[in-house]
Amino acid sequence: MSIVDEQDLRVQLDAVLDAISPPEAPVSAVARKGKVIQAGRSLGIVTGLAIVAGIGVGIPGLFNRPALEVSRARPTVMVQQACTTVPRGGQGTAITPEPAAERAEPRSSADAPRGGRPAPAIAAGGCAWLRP
Amino acid sequence: MDSRTEAEFAEFMRGRWSALVRLGYGLTGDERLAEDLARAALARVYASWPRVLRSGDPDVYLRRIVLNASLGKASGRRVRKRRTGSEPEPETAPAARVGDDRPALVTALMRLPAGQRSVVLLRYWMDMTEAQVAAVLGCSVGNVRSQASRALASLRVGEDAAGEVSL
Numbered sequence: 001m002s003i004v005d006e007q008d009l010r011v012q013l014d015a016v017l018d019a020i021s022p023p024e025a026p027v028s029a030v031a032r033k034g035k036v037i038q039a040g041r042s043l044g045i046v047t048g049l050a051i052v053a054g055i056g057v058g059i060p061g062l063f064n065r066p067a068l069e070v071s072r073a074r075p076t077v078m079v080q081q082a083c084t085t086v087p088r089g090g091q092g093t094a095i096t097p098e099p100a101a102e103r104a105e106p107r108s109s110a111d112a113p114r115g116g117r118p119a120p121a122i123a124a125g126g127c128a129w130l131r132p
Numbered sequence: 133m134d135s136r137t138e139a140e141f142a143e144f145m146r147g148r149w150s151a152l153v154r155l156g157y158g159l160t161g162d163e164r165l166a167e168d169l170a171r172a173a174l175a176r177v178y179a180s181w182p183r184v185l186r187s188g189d190p191d192v193y194l195r196r197i198v199l200n201a202s203l204g205k206a207s208g209r210r211v212r213k214r215r216t217g218s219e220p221e222p223e224t225a226p227a228a229r230v231g232d233d234r235p236a237l238v239t240a241l242m243r244l245p246a247g248q249r250s251v252v253l254l255r256y257w258m259d260m261t262e263a264q265v266a267a268v269l270g271c272s273v274g275n276v277r278s279q280a281s282r283a284l285a286s287l288r289v290g291e292d293a294a295g296e297v298s299l
Contacts, residue, residue, distance in 0.1 A: 003237075003284070003287050003288055006256060006284065009256045009284065009287070010256045010257070010259070012160070012237050013158070013252075013253070013256055013257040014257065016158075016235045016237050016238055017154040017155075017157060017158055017257060018154070020153065020154050020157050020163060020166075021212075022149060022150045022153035022154070022167065022170075023167070024148075024167075025145050026171060027141075027142045027145055027146065027150035029171065030145060030171055030174045031138065031142075031175075031178055033171070033172075033178075034175040034176070034177075034178025034179045034181075035173035035178075035179075035278050036175075037175055037176060037178075037179035038179045041179065041225045049205070059200075072226065080260075128175060
């Protein structure tokens with residue numbers, strides 16, 4: 001083999017490569033393989049989307065704490081009732097009994113509102129009134 | 133793909149098959165490997181046929197796949213050699229085999245680095261211009277020119293060395 005110049009290389013390449021006689025073009029085999037590649041690509045896209053969706057759903061769940069459990073105990077509601085036995089010129093308020101724990105110590109008469117009924121009476125429930 | 137597109141692809145493939153196998157042979161020095169390369173490249177083209185058609189030049193795309201695949205095989209061989217712990221072979225691995233019955237020019241081509249081999253085949257066998265070769269290989273025209281020049285020099289030196297050995 002001797003290569004003189006570019007033109008000589010062209011001629012020699014033609015001679016060597018044209019001597020190769022490839023078989024018939026395997027169109028159907030190539031098409032089958034191409035379809036497999038296509039299916040693989042589609043599967044990859046679907047998998048990628050599923051991963052992205054999973055991350056989208058999962059990551060907020062990692063950062064958001066679950067809500068604290070709500071107490072199921074019955075709430076205590078204090079209700080004020082309009083007093084019907086208010087003296088003339090006074091302002092009355094109905095008082096409901098306080099919970100037992102808060103009534104442990106009986107109140108003295110000094111605690112009672114001036115001109116009103118003493119505290120034990122208030123604690124027992126009823127009406128208290130204030131002077132105008 | 134509908135039947136019309138399938139027929140288009142079949143026609144395209146039949147028109148390129150022989151040249152592609154020959155290009156593969158020039159790149160690998162092995163006919164079976166060349167057929168495998170051509171088949172794999174055409175299957176990839178089939179898989180994205182509508183996009184390849186839209187690109188306007190399916191041949192560039194096809195040749196690029198073949199060249200990249202052959203370069204990939206060359207680098208794959210180097211990686212495997214490194215993993216086994218032995219000395220990595222040069223890029224021209226499939227080249228000089230003892231008792232090589234391939235034509236001397238093919239053996240000489242196999243001694244070239246894969247990049248130079250690609251330039252030689254595209255430039256001097258496929259008669260592509262330097263700009264076209266640069267477009268296929270994704271490099272500059274200057275790079276193509278220098279690779280071609282080095283390849284020619286190597287082929288001349290290689291031919292001298294081979295001549296000394298064989299004679």
